[in-house]
Amino acid sequence: MKTKMKTLEELDDELDIRCIRCKKTPYELSEYVDAAKEIGITAQQFVIYEEGTYNPKSGHFACTECYIKLNMPASAKGWKAP
Ligand SMILES: [Zn+2]
Numbered sequence: 408m409k410t411k412m413k414t415l416e417e418l419d420d421e422l423d424i425r426c427i428r429c430k431k432t433p434y435e436l437s438e439y440v441d442a443a444k445e446i447g448i449t450a451q452q453f454v455i456y457e458e459g460t461y462n463p464k465s466g467h468f469a470c471t472e473c474y475i476k477l478n479m480p481a482s483a484k485g486w487k488a489p
Contacts, residue, residue: 419451424466427488428473436470462487 424433433439433450443453454461454468461468467488469477480486 412432416449419439419449422451422466424451424461424468424471426473427467428469428477431466431470438471460488462489465489 423432426436433443433454434448439450439453439458442457443450446453448456455463458468460474465488469488474480
């Protein structure tokens, strides 16, 4: 039996990545939708690859607006959403 490789879109569907504060997905945040479109990936992939606050363990990130509202937490290693 041959196992089919999952496409990026299928992997995308399995993930539920949300902003820690506003609970929006990358697809609901135009800053990620627009930036991702420019380089030809999905908004969710953009957060995974490019968003510094994305935490793969929790699936959380902080969008720019919420990051500012959280008083821009920072650490030497780079802050990740809990
Ligand atoms: Zn947010």
